[in-house]
Amino acid sequence: MVIKLIAHTRISDSFREEAGIYDFELERAAVALTAIRTCYSPLKPTEIIPQEGVKYFGNVASDGAGGTEADRLFRHITRSGHASTLEHITYTFAIEGVSRALLAQLTRHRHLSFSVQSQRYVRMGSGDRIGGFDYVTPPSVSADKKVSEGTFFEESAVDIFSEAMRDAQSAYDRLREAGVPAEDARMVLPNAATCNLVMTGNLRTLLDFYAKRRPGNGAQWEIAELAVSIRDEIVKIDPWLAPYFDTKGAA
Structure with a gap:
C-alpha cells in the first residue's frame, strides 16, 4: 500500500494578497476560519481574514487547551456539531496497491470521490502489459x-x-x-486483487472516516492502515489538524 497526498485546497493569489496570508501552513486554516466566521460575523467573507486574522492567529487560545484563538474556535465549532464549515477544505490522494476488498469497504463512506483503475479496460492477463494481477496477502x-x-x-x-x-x-x-x-x-x-485509485474528500468526511476506521475501533487491518496513512499525510502539511483525528472525528 502506498498513499500520497497529491492535491489540497489552496487559496487564490488575489485573496492571499488581500488577506496577507503568506504562510502556506495557514492556508486551509484561513479557509476554515473564513467559513466559520461568515456564519456569525457582520463582515463579508473577504473582510474576515484582513480584519480578524491577527486576533485569531496571533493570540493564544483563551480556553487554555493550546494553540491559537483560531484553534479554540475550531474546537468549539466541531464540538458544537457545526462541522459543515470544514467541508470547504479538501484533500486528494493517490492510493496504490490496495485490495478490492478494501475498495468495497471504502465506497461505503459518503462524500468521497473516486477514480478507480478499471479491470474492464486494464487487462489483467499474465501476457498483458500489467503482467498479471497483483494481490494483497x-x-x-x-x-x-x-x-x-x-x-x-x-x-x-x-x-x-x-x-x-x-x-x-x-x-x-x-x-x-x-x-x-x-x-x-x-x-x-x-477480492485480494489490487487496484489503484485517486480519492478526494473534504476534511469533515476524512475526519469521520478516520474515526470509524482507525486502528482499535474494530476495522479490518488494511483499511485501518489506510486511515492512519491518510491522517499522516494530512497532518504532515496541516499540523494544526492533529488534535482533530481522535475517536470522535468532526461530525
Whole structure:
C-alpha cells in the first residue's frame, strides 16, 4: 500500500494578497476560519481574514487547551456539531496497491470521490502489459499456520492462499484465450486483487472516516492502515489538524 497526498485546497493569489496570508501552513486554516466566521460575523467573507486574522492567529487560545484563538474556535465549532464549515477544505490522494476488498469497504463512506483503475479496460492477463494481477496477502495468512490432510501431508495457510491466487490467474488467462472479453473474465478475479485509485474528500468526511476506521475501533487491518496513512499525510502539511483525528472525528 502506498498513499500520497497529491492535491489540497489552496487559496487564490488575489485573496492571499488581500488577506496577507503568506504562510502556506495557514492556508486551509484561513479557509476554515473564513467559513466559520461568515456564519456569525457582520463582515463579508473577504473582510474576515484582513480584519480578524491577527486576533485569531496571533493570540493564544483563551480556553487554555493550546494553540491559537483560531484553534479554540475550531474546537468549539466541531464540538458544537457545526462541522459543515470544514467541508470547504479538501484533500486528494493517490492510493496504490490496495485490495478490492478494501475498495468495497471504502465506497461505503459518503462524500468521497473516486477514480478507480478499471479491470474492464486494464487487462489483467499474465501476457498483458500489467503482467498479471497483483494481490494483497492478509497478515493472518502466514507460513506458520499449518493445515494437515491425512497423515503424511501438511501445507501452510500461505501455500493455500498463493495457490488460490495462481488458480485465479490461470482461469482468467484461459478465459481470455477462449475469447471471453476482459470485462467478463474479470469475474474470476479475487477480492485480494489490487487496484489503484485517486480519492478526494473534504476534511469533515476524512475526519469521520478516520474515526470509524482507525486502528482499535474494530476495522479490518488494511483499511485501518489506510486511515492512519491518510491522517499522516494530512497532518504532515496541516499540523494544526492533529488534535482533530481522535475517536470522535468532526461530525
